[in-house]
Amino acid sequence: MTTGSLVIVGTGIQYGTHITAQAERFIRAADKVLYVIPGPWAEAWMQSLNVTAEPLIPLYDNNKRRLDTYGQMVERIMTAVRQGLHVCAVFYGHPGVFVLPSHAVIKQAHQEGFPAFMCPGVSAEDCLFADLGVDPAVSGCQSFEATDFLVRHRRYDPYSSLVIWQIGVIGHLGKTATKEKRGIRMLAEVLAADYGRDHEVIVYEAAPHPDYISRIEPIPLYQLPEARLMSISTLYVPPKGEKPVDEERMTTLGLTVDDIIKEW
Ligand SMILES: C[S@@+](CC[C@H](N)C(=O)[O-])C[C@H]1O[C@@H](n2cnc3c(N)ncnc32)[C@H](O)[C@@H]1O
Structure with a gap:
């Protein structure tokens, strides 16, 4: 009897243009494809790559916690693997x-003895x-999930780039962006304490899709609560300046300030 297996692939962000040759090969070769890709073009695209393709997006429900939806996705994928199929799960x-x-689901598959990789x-x-x-x-880069960043008081360096994900769903356990402003207001206040309220950030x-252009909206922090936020919005916070170097460490490494500037 053949044993099931699992490979997890991504499509990239832009429809049709970011997918890797490796991902496309696994999708085409799978016995069963299960996918979580938003957008009206997802279904026809996945079907054109593999006729077994089935969307898992319908498992989302705004009246349900995202965690419960994720549990159901894991179960749906594992059911196909347990049937002995070579399964490809596709995320955007x-x-x-x-x-x-x-x-x-990779952890679950391994626990049950199935080969699985991403x-x-x-x-x-x-x-x-x-x-x-x-x-x-140039200055390092820190990435945080917005709600986690706030509720755990994540420590960060304001002299390093900061990327905050999921700013459209702060404190919201469902799927779609929330119109509730208290999360984004809290985020703007927390950041303003370190950067100043006039610091320019980018939504x-x-x-x-290749026919669209990216949204790049620079605004001062104090206007962030008024920004239009979507479930795909991400916040970029540029460093507040250049961090001074530790001269003792520079000397130990045999470096001068000029070396560092030339290097970067
Ligand atoms: C569940 S995560 C999925 C991230 C995805 N797996 C990736 O590799 O980018 C959703 C979050 O990713 C970010 N995101 C997704 N699509 C985006 C896009 N088109 N532009 C900017 N950020 C995006 C947003 O922060 C959004 O809230």
Whole structure:
């Protein structure tokens, strides 16, 4: 009897253009494809790659906690694997970046003795680096989920780039963006305490389709609560300036300030 297996792949952010050759090959070769890709073009696209493709998006329900939906996704994927099928589960972006069920289902498959692995993909943060011209080598880059950032008082360095994900669903356990402003107001206040209320931040949405353009909206922090936020909005907070170097460490490493500036 053949044993089931699982591969998790991502489509990238932009429909049809970001998918890797590796991901496409696994989708085409699978006995069963299950996918979590938003957008009206997802169904026809996945069907054109593999006729077994079945959407898991209908499992979402705004009256249900996202965690419960994720549990159901894991179960649906595992049911196909347990049937002895070679299953390909497809998520948008990078399938392992801010995607709880992809990691959970790999863990579950391993626990049950099935081969399972993940392939990388193009994430929203990859698009942000390209669209905003940000290189994380220059000042470092910190990434946080918005609600987690607030409720756990995550520590960060304001002299380093900061990316905050899921700003459209702060404190919201369902799926769609919330009109409730208290989360985004809290985020703006927390950031203003370190950066000042006039610090310019960027509301960013990478174009999900080649016919669209990315939304790049610079605004001062004090206006953030008024910004139009979607479930795909991400916040980029540029560093508040250049961090002074530790001269003792520079000397120990045989470096001068000039070396550092020339290097970057
Ligand atoms: C559940 S996560 C999925 C991330 C995805 N797996 C990836 O690799 O980018 C959803 C969050 O990703 C970010 N995101 C998704 N699509 C985006 C886009 N087109 N532009 C900017 N950020 C996006 C937003 O912060 C959104 O709230």
